[in-house]
Structure formats: C-alpha cells, structure tokens
Amino acid sequence: MRITRIPARLVLAAAVAGVALAAGKPALFAAELMAAARSSIQAEDAKRHVCALADDALEGREGGSRGGRAAGSYIISHLEKLELEPAGDNGSYYQQFGGMRNILALARGSDPAVANELIVVGAHYDHVGYGNSGNSYGPFGFVHNGADDNASGVAGLIEVAEAMQHLPGRPRRPILFAFWDGEEKGLLGSYHFVRVRPALLAQMSIAFSVNLDMIGRLRGERLEIFGARTSEGLRAAVVQSNNRPAAQPLELAFDWAIDEDSDHYPFIAAQIPTIMFHTGLHDQYHRPSDDVQLINFEGIEPVARLTLDFLTALADDRGPPRSFRSQARSESDATKRALEAPAVSGAAPQTVAQPALNSRPRWGIGTRADSGEPMNPVIVRITAGSPAAQAGMMLGDRVVAIDGTVVINQADMVARLAAAGSSVAIDVDRKGRVVRLAVAAMQP
Ligand SMILES: [Zn+2]
Structure with a gap:
C-alpha cells in the first residue's frame, strides 16, 4: 500500500510544480517523449471511425447481427494494421460467446516481472440495431446508429491503441485492448471476459480496467468519471494526467455512483479497480437520433489523449497492483455531498x-x-x-x-x-x- 503511494506522490509533485519528470520514473514516458504518441490522436481520425461504425449499412450493430459482425471486421482491420497481437480464441482476435464476439488485442509489456498484471482498456462496439421497447426510447424499427453509444468509445480506443504503437517503448505491464459485444443485452461480453479468459491471457490477473462508454458528446469540457474511489489515489492519478504539460485540461466531474449500466461494472463486481470515462447522457440516448451530426469529434481528442496518458502511467507504475477499495461500491453522490x-x-x-x-x-x-x-x-x-x-x-x-x-x-x-x-x-x-x-x- 505505502509503496504505491510514493511514486504517485513524486509524479504528482512534478506535475504540480510544472517540471519535466527528469529524475523520477518512468523517464521513458516523460511528457516530451509522449508528445508524438499523443498527437497521433486526432479528431479527424476519430471522425472517420465513428462515421464508419455509425453508417446505416451497419444497421445499428446489434450483438450477433450482420451489422455487428461488419463493425467487428472494421475494428480488426485496424488492429491488424497496428500489428497488435490477437488475444482471442485460437490465435484470432475473437472471443466467441452466445453467438456474439468480443474482440481482444494485446500489447505486451516491457517488464517480465509484471508480465501477468494485465491492464484492460475496453469499449463496447455493439448497439441496439433497429431498437425495441426493451432497449430503445423510440421510435422503433429505424436504424439506431449509436454514434455516441458507443461508436465514440470505439473510435477513441482505436486511436489510443494506435498512439500506444507510437510510444518510444512499452510500459511495464501488458495492456489488453478489448472491444466488447453484447453490452446492450446486459453487459454480456464484459461479464463473459471476467469469467472466462482465452488461453493467451489465462495466466494473467486483471490488475486494473478502464472503460470508455459514450465519449462523443463533450460539452463545456466536462468529462464524467466513475470508479475513481475503487482504489486509493486514482483521482490524483487522473488529475495528474489531466494537468500534464501541453494538455488541454478537461473539467473532471467525479461521480461516486457505481451502477450496472456499462462494462465497468463486471470488473468492479469482481473487485478489480476500474475507471470509466463518459461525456454524459443526452436526449438522443438510445434513440435513432444518436447520430454522427451531433458528435463532438474535437472533444473525442482530449478524452482519448487523457486515456492514453492515464493508461500509460498506470501500466508503467512502479508499485504493486492497486488494491480494490470495496467501500466504493456503497458510496453514492449523497455520500459525496455529505x-x-x-x-x-x-x-x-x-x-x-x-x-x-x-x-x-x-x-x-x-x-x-x-x-x-x-x-x-x-x-x-x-x-x-x-x-x-x-x-x-x-x-x-x-x-x-x-x-x-x-x-x-x-x-x-x-x-x-x-x-x-x-x-x-x-x-x-x-x-x-x-x-x-x-x-x-x-x-x-
Ligand atoms: Zn447504450
């Protein structure tokens, strides 16, 4: 416990003082060396991904549908280009379950001592197809493109994966890029992964997870963050990433609620420290009108860059894995107000x-x-x-x-x-x- 706090303090001190992280670790990922990786995350690229995934041709990407499979192919074409290691079943990127498919890609870490401490960063790529009374606020029968929910998170995650490949070295711990299926049917893909892991990952334990769900509607630079109390020092770590030099700082709204409403939940239920980034609900949520013309592509850029920085710092942390803080599950915004x-x-x-x-x-x-x-x-x-x-x-x-x-x-x-x-x-x-x-x- 104490060991984890010391490096966090040093890192935060450097950020607060506005000095480069020269003497502290990890020198490899000091601000100036991150610059190229960070600047590879571009609003234009995010736009391309969102527009492809939210195209009518994908028919709302319902889990198990042909549109869902087409969305999976789009994601995999990018993972292949990035030469990320397939981490699904039998050497493929797919982890199959119940007619649906998670997509899993691994970036190995640099330190053999922590090769089994897996950091998972995920975003669900399914949506609700044509919508029905159980999953849509209507009107039903029209393609629900789910541009924000969650083509935006997938776009951000592809950009983060690409940026990781631009880093001058690898963080210490392995990072798994996970694109969940079946989220809209009850968090099926992430629940499945927490229970069952493909052979390549079977020896690893999940040290931490990050979830991107609906990051396409940034308004007033306000980013909602869930799960920051699932381990001590997480808020400080996110704030430090937000305040790093040359960043475009966001207004971080730390929400203490932990609900079974996205893929962060199965991890938290399994006592794994987890953070979720989210740009907030809106009137088009789970309606056909959640479409590309309302997406703030410029806003995906700083959220994805923050994710990159936070994720890298976490994966490279010198301390032991963060311990789960179980009280977080019973804390609410009422606790916060008090x-x-x-x-x-x-x-x-x-x-x-x-x-x-x-x-x-x-x-x-x-x-x-x-x-x-x-x-x-x-x-x-x-x-x-x-x-x-x-x-x-x-x-x-x-x-x-x-x-x-x-x-x-x-x-x-x-x-x-x-x-x-x-x-x-x-x-x-x-x-x-x-x-x-x-x-x-x-x-x-
Ligand atoms: Zn949704």
Whole structure:
C-alpha cells in the first residue's frame, strides 16, 4: 500500500510544480517523449471511425447481427494494421460467446516481472440495431446508429491503441485492448471476459480496467468519471494526467455512483479497480437520433489523449497492483455531498469524515480527511474575509500541494500549514484541474 503511494506522490509533485519528470520514473514516458504518441490522436481520425461504425449499412450493430459482425471486421482491420497481437480464441482476435464476439488485442509489456498484471482498456462496439421497447426510447424499427453509444468509445480506443504503437517503448505491464459485444443485452461480453479468459491471457490477473462508454458528446469540457474511489489515489492519478504539460485540461466531474449500466461494472463486481470515462447522457440516448451530426469529434481528442496518458502511467507504475477499495461500491453522490458539505460549527462529525482539524485563523480554512482519497483533504470551511477566502479558495476544493510539494494526508497538510511562513502557494484540485492559490497569512 505505502509503496504505491510514493511514486504517485513524486509524479504528482512534478506535475504540480510544472517540471519535466527528469529524475523520477518512468523517464521513458516523460511528457516530451509522449508528445508524438499523443498527437497521433486526432479528431479527424476519430471522425472517420465513428462515421464508419455509425453508417446505416451497419444497421445499428446489434450483438450477433450482420451489422455487428461488419463493425467487428472494421475494428480488426485496424488492429491488424497496428500489428497488435490477437488475444482471442485460437490465435484470432475473437472471443466467441452466445453467438456474439468480443474482440481482444494485446500489447505486451516491457517488464517480465509484471508480465501477468494485465491492464484492460475496453469499449463496447455493439448497439441496439433497429431498437425495441426493451432497449430503445423510440421510435422503433429505424436504424439506431449509436454514434455516441458507443461508436465514440470505439473510435477513441482505436486511436489510443494506435498512439500506444507510437510510444518510444512499452510500459511495464501488458495492456489488453478489448472491444466488447453484447453490452446492450446486459453487459454480456464484459461479464463473459471476467469469467472466462482465452488461453493467451489465462495466466494473467486483471490488475486494473478502464472503460470508455459514450465519449462523443463533450460539452463545456466536462468529462464524467466513475470508479475513481475503487482504489486509493486514482483521482490524483487522473488529475495528474489531466494537468500534464501541453494538455488541454478537461473539467473532471467525479461521480461516486457505481451502477450496472456499462462494462465497468463486471470488473468492479469482481473487485478489480476500474475507471470509466463518459461525456454524459443526452436526449438522443438510445434513440435513432444518436447520430454522427451531433458528435463532438474535437472533444473525442482530449478524452482519448487523457486515456492514453492515464493508461500509460498506470501500466508503467512502479508499485504493486492497486488494491480494490470495496467501500466504493456503497458510496453514492449523497455520500459525496455529505463529505463535501460545509462544516457547521458544533455539528457532529459525519460518519465518512474526520472533524475539521486545522481551523487556525491564520489561513481561515477547515478540511476533512476523505478515506477514499486520503492524500487530498477536502475544504469544508472558509472563514469569511480570511486569507483563504481572499485567495479564492472554494468549498469542495481538495488540497493537493503546499509550496509545490504534494500533500500526503490531512495531518501532513495541517503540520505544513502550521509551519509555513507568511504566505503559501496552495495547489487545489478543483473539478479535476489543479489551481494554484497564493495565500497571504493574516498578520497577528
Ligand atoms: Zn447504450
């Protein structure tokens, strides 16, 4: 546990300080070396994939249908071009089940010591065909192209796979690119994979998974993220990828709900730490009108680039595999609201939170520790007119670093603020972006 946090801290410190990751590991994937790989992810390419997959000729890609099979052929033509290793049945890319087919392609890692710690990144490629009362909000009988759901995620994943092939080296752990079938029929493909793995992958355990479902409707740069509490330090890792140099930072909306509504769920149910990226629901969800003219192709680009960066960092992490945090399954957005709610003086501490500790008037803030994200205490009180208020601190901000050094936990933050001089630079995570606040202490 502790070993995993140390490298994460170092990496985050480098990102926060805005310096290149020269001395820290992994040097191979330092920002400047990632640039070529990242820039291979292009909105124009994503558009080409979405338009091909959401074409009427594919008849809505229902699992097991001829349109679904045609979509599979399209995906495989790209995997072959990228020379990714087939990881399905009998040396093929297909994993067959119930008349449907997952598509699996492997990028081996560079470190034999972690060759069995598989990182799975997936997107479902099926949709609902012509729609019926069980899977569509109508009208039924028309092709449901599913441009956002989930041609967008498949397009993003193909781009990520391509970018991985542009990296100057391989991350330590193997990465499996998985295109799930039968998601719309009940997450059938991902459930099947979690239960049964093809021979090539049989010796591996799944260390982590990432799911891309509906990433084609980015609005106001707001990306929804599910599952960040399934292991400690995940939020910090995503934020770090979001704030890396030369990135186009997104507004990250961390949602605590974990529902059986996409392919992240079978992994979480199997106690595997898992993250899902999603650009949000809309009126065309599961209707024939979810079509290409409404897709924000420019928006797929930063989401896929964030996925690449996060995935690479994860696969290359020096620590042991992340452990699953089972409390995540019972946490909801109500838990989140309770934790991040302003502290009322005299109120009993909440069950998920520690009472505010550092109410020193010098800075004018109170925080709570968060068991799911112990590195990043959350601001729950700002004294009116205080230095923190004047510096623009906001409720719900999470303290990431003080004077450029990453905070380890609430006690560390309290000690550092107590020892600080007359002014400090406090880096906070505000909706997934790191904001630096210059806070001048109250004069005694
Ligand atoms: Zn769907």
